[in-house]
Amino acid sequence: MSKKKGIIIAAVVLVLLGGGGYGIKTALSNVQLTNATYIAGRVAVKDLSDYVNVSGSVASSESISVTAAVDQKITQLNVKIGDAVKAGDVLCVFDDTALRESYNRLMQTEEKSQGAEDYQHNLRLRALDDARNERDAAVNKAQETLNDAVAARNSVYDAYNSATAQYEALNSRITDPDHIPEEIAEQLTELAARINQLGEQMRKADEAVSDASYARNEAAKRGDQGVRAAQDALDAEAYAADDGSVESQIKKLSEQLDSCTVKAPADGVVTQLMVSEGSIPMSPSLMEIEDTSSLIIRGKVSEADVLKVSEGMNCEIKTVATGEEIIPGKLTRIERILNSSDPTAAGGYNVEISIDSKESNLLIGMSANVKIILDRADHVLCVPYDAIRGGENDGYFVYVAVPQGDGNSKVEKRVIEKGFEGDYFTEIASGELKEDEIVLSRRNTWATITEGQTISDSLLNVPDDESQDAEA
Structure with missing residues (x-):
């Protein structure tokens, strides 16, 4: 200081x-x-x-996990990460074709309950075949991308080696470093620039190969998960309880049909997406929505200062976006333990500061500097x-x-x-x-x-x- x-x-x-x-x-x-x-x-x-002093970032005080227990393909995804949504907004829609067909059949007659069960079995068989085909297609496409990336990388490496060899050959012709022929000097300069450019291209080519390899592995992983989910659904038929009640099946199908249209449970901002249009979710979790009406600052207090602060202390918040404006807040939470598995644990103890103003205009993810007032x-x-x-x-x-x-x-x-x-x-x-x-x-x-x-x-x-x- x-x-x-x-x-x-x-x-x-x-x-x-x-x-x-x-x-x-x-x-x-x-x-x-x-x-x-x-x-x-x-x-x-x-x-x-x-x-x-505490440095941190703006976050939501409440995160909502949007879930749906539907093992069908998502035909419509209406949001992206960062989108603001209102309670009741349609977030995504599942393919309800198979469910609606089953529902209509059950509604036509109760006597066809056995036929409905057979129909469901065939749907699951078809879903298993579709999952396998989609996995193979995705893996093949990702492998082609990987092959192209490897070929492009090899081409860049060959060009780099060629330029380097030309540079070394020209350089070996220089007998007097203080009197380099102008033509050779110009060629050396051009080759040096070319080598630097190719070096950067090599780095990008290596990254492209790495990304393509990762994408190929992820495609295989997701495909295997889809096949496994379809197989599990088929295997589960042997353990399904038959209550003999068509009415109960109709009720269940009605609930599943309602679940095919997923709506926002509250106002907020979409901060995570675990699904994509055309995919079958691998787990019930579809996305995360953070409530923007109640924001906090998450940061860390150093070990030297943590015993000086306590919940309830007033705070003064500044951000780059709001300039010299002081936004009032309050220290609401101190995490009085260091998690050894947290890679950021060395930075200190986690704290949360509430933002008093509902009209602060702050956005989730903004950097913030906070003064926790000890005395004044x-x-x-x-x-x-x-x-x-x-x-x-x-x-x-x-x-x-x-x-x-x-x-x-x-x-x-x-x-x-x-x-x-x-x-x-x-x-x-x-x-x-x-x-x-x-x-x-x-x-x-x-x-x-x-x-x-x-x-x-x-x-x-x-x-x-x-x-x-x-x-x-």
Whole structure:
């Protein structure tokens, strides 16, 4: 922090002065350095705080898992990751052809219940055949893509090796490095550029092969899962309980038909998709929706700071998107354990900060910087920390540059008592100081400052309010 920087510089200068003896001290106190100015600050009235910094990101306080126990193909997918949805919006539609046919048959007559069972069996056989065919087609297509990627990579490697060989052959013809023929120099430059370009193409080609290989394996994996699901559905017939009630089957089919149209259970944003149009879900989980009406900041508090904070502390939130606007929040949760399996555990303890405003305009995923307020003192008279001199034993004081009206200021010593200590400013609990008075910094290590000393106003380096706040 800026506090420590000033103290370290002052310490180094004091060591140098001590090593140089009394003569150097005297010289520095009596000689004005060329173009040197006195670092100063102003007495101000400010709101001070002591806080712990947390970096995190905007997230939802509630995540909803959308599920459906339907082993049919998705014929319509209406959302993508990042889409905002309202409760009741149709998210996706399953193929209900087989279910509706079965339902209609059962509705026509109860006597055909056995036929419906046979029909369901045939549907499952067909579904198994379809799953196998789709797996083989997907794997073959992915293998073709992989073969093309390997061929393209080999072509780039051959071109790279050829260009490298040409470059080395030309380079070997140079007998005098200081007098390279212009024609050879131009060819070498062109070949070097070509080699660099091919090197980048090689990297991309390697990535393409890796991606294609992964895609091929994933296609095989998904295909096997689809075949297994279809086979399980067929095998389950042997264990299905026959209650002999066509009515119950009709009710069950009606529920399954309703499940074929999946609707959003609440308002929010789609943050994960586990399915795609044309696929058969491998599990009941279809997608995740995060509620955008209740946002939080998720971040980490370091081990050094975690014992300083507690639930209920007020927070100040800033983001790049909202600039200098301070969004109020509150520390609502501290995860008081480090998960050794979490790769980010070294970053500290997980915390959650609620966002008080429902109109913050923040979006899920935005980066945020949060100040967890440990303590604060509002509207207090204060000075920059580095203007305070002395110590606990002898008391504290500041040097004030009092304007004399003739272009000079006279140094006055003012005894003070410290109050609340913020990050850069320190409260003046008592002492004869007034707002906007100029106080001299301890960082003026090039010269000794004494009470009664006269300083030209032109040498006082006093920052304006914005600069002084920025330094804080």
